[in-house]
Amino acid sequence: xxxxxxxxxxxxxxxxxxxxxxxxxxxxxxxxxxxxxxxxxxxxxxxxxxxxxxxxxxxxxxxxxxxxxxxxxxxxxxxxxxxxxxxxxxxxxxxxxxxxxxxx
Numbered sequence: 001x002x003x004x005x006x007x008x009x010x011x012x013x014x015x016x017x018x019x020x021x022x023x024x025x026x027x028x029x030x031x032x033x034x035x036x037x038x039x040x041x042x043x044x045x046x047x048x049x050x051x052x053x054x055x056x057x058x059x060x061x062x063x064x065x066x067x068x069x070x071x072x073x074x075x076x077x078x079x080x081x082x083x084x085x086x087x088x089x090x091x092x093x094x095x096x097x098x099x100x101x102x103x104x
């Protein structure tokens with residue numbers, strides 16, 4: 001999860017958790033934020049979940065049913081970093097929805 005070690009990702013995850021998780025460990029988040037971007041800093045889903053008390057990402061070990069899963073907000077943000085086309089479609093759909101709100 002090299003992408004998750006970047007400061008922008010840490011800030012997004014921290015903001016999402018702050019808005020949705022009353023048990024989020026902001027002190028640990030501040031530590032992560034300070035260390036993010038350093039070459040020695042590696043963020044893993046398990047580290048994020050266990051140390052920050054995160055709820056937006058879940059990670060399960062195992063061959064069957066194992067994997068890392070994220071809330072749809074987080075998944076869309078990650079997808080927009082990976083696929084520029086996906087981000088543009090999100091923007092287009094958002095504009096369409098806002099236009100539909102105004103014209104109804």
